[in-house]
Amino acid sequence: MLLEVRNIDVFYGSIRALKDVSFNVDKGEIVSIIGANGAGKSTTLRAISGILRAASGSIIYNGQDITHTPPHLIARMGISQVPEGRGIFGNLTVQENLDVALSSVKDKKSAGPNQDKVFSLFPRLKERRRQISGTLSGGEQQMLAVGRGLMQNNPFMLLDEPSMGLSPVLVEEIFGIIVEINRLGKTVLLVEQNAFKALSIANRGYVLETGSLVLSGTAAELRDNPDVKKAYLGG
Amino acid sequence: MGQFLQQLINGIQLGSIYALIALGYTMVYGIVRLINFAHADIFMVGAYMGYFLAPVMAKVFGGAFIPTIIAAMLITGLLGFIMEKLAYRPLRYKSRLSALITALGVSLFLENFCALPFVFGPTFRKFPDLIVAKNIPLPGSLGLIIDNVLLLDVGVSVVLMVLLFWFVNKTLIGKQMRAVSFDKPTASLMGINIDVVISTAFIVGPALAGAGGILFGVTYGSLNSPSLGIWWGLKAFIAAVLGGIGNIPGAVLGAYIMGISEAFATSVNSNLGYGIAFAILIGILLVRPSGLLGKFMPEKV
8 A cells, every 4th residue: 555544634723624534545546536625635635745734643655654744755755746726836937847846856867857758748848948937828837737746756646636727628638647647657646626537537536525535436436426426427 | 427427336335235135134035924133133243253353364364355254154144044043943833923023032132142242342343454445546537436345345246146146046945945935835845845945045145144244344444333233234124125025136126226326315415315215215115015026926825
């Protein structure tokens, strides 16, 4: 098991955003967490990457307890998070955004090959490498955010709403890229409001409702589940 | 015309020293959103380091200016580092007001501690003659005069500013600093150690102020008391705000505007000087509240 989340609670002030959440991700999988806005999907990812702290429970990555590890060390241990709302550094150029992502990489010699890989997946970024990233279009910013995550060349990627705000064509493209990333050997934990797309590429999925996991199963099981259909798949 | 150009030259000299101080305010603000009031006192410590170290350096190295300025920068850089670790880091996740009040406290502490007889002492001290001033009349009929100290002030500032721009724009830690100033949580996801970046800002900014302190001593020749940082710090801070606090080129621009307007104003009337300089600032801030190069950014939650 690559990641094991055991009974975590996360609070924002006095509001309990996650209640006793447990799940796991195996090596090589694409796992999706689906749920409505505010259900706690992003909170779950932020707790794993260390930006938020679990008040109780534990998070085990690769056999190591990372519940209390600071985020920059978690990034160095092998987990990349592509944050919600893209989270690019708008004051830096495209190239500088990629450079900064290398902060988690010990062996700087791998930078060149990593970058070639990113540019072959996203040729747009190569064209725009000198551009200030704040002036990129929404789709390009999303590509940069994913590219920045790939730059770290970590085996495990957390993707937070990668399709948010993108046109249908770009949504197709970004999901195609997620599948491609997975094929390159990376494990993916995907959080999405677009449940239909998320379940179409995932091996397994979890359904999060107001801070609690209410359902789990293979992607096919969830797609066929009448409750999931009704609540998240539009009938 | 001659008078005009002469004041412009004087203003550039003054602006160069302001710029070295203003950069520290703006770098620290850009990264931790704190106005480090104690920065003015770091400038003062830099000036006093010149007083105490110059004779030693002259003995050890022969020439004193370059070793003295480097030593002063190292010491003020270390002071900035310690200050952040002891005073500001424990308040990192507390209210910003607490940190601001702490900054005022650190400032008062440094001023009064340094005024103790066994530290720097409260009395007037003559700054050592690191550089003997020599007038250099410029050719032409305008009768313009510059001196070697002016060239030194402008030259040292420009060299340090070029180094800083290179550092911030080209090195990994410089890029990390800009990333942290934009978005801390995301920066940490990149594997950036935020503590290291904050410490770096608190070393580099004070080191520049230390260099400014040495230039101040060389230029004005006297250290009145350990409170001498207040006015310089205040004006450099306003220069940083004027240029858009958090913005590095803005701090430089603001410092030169401040220096030049002050030079012109004091040449008209020495009492009016500050008043006119501040009036210009108020005018600019009325039109551009976020400063000349600053971007108004809504606070992120």
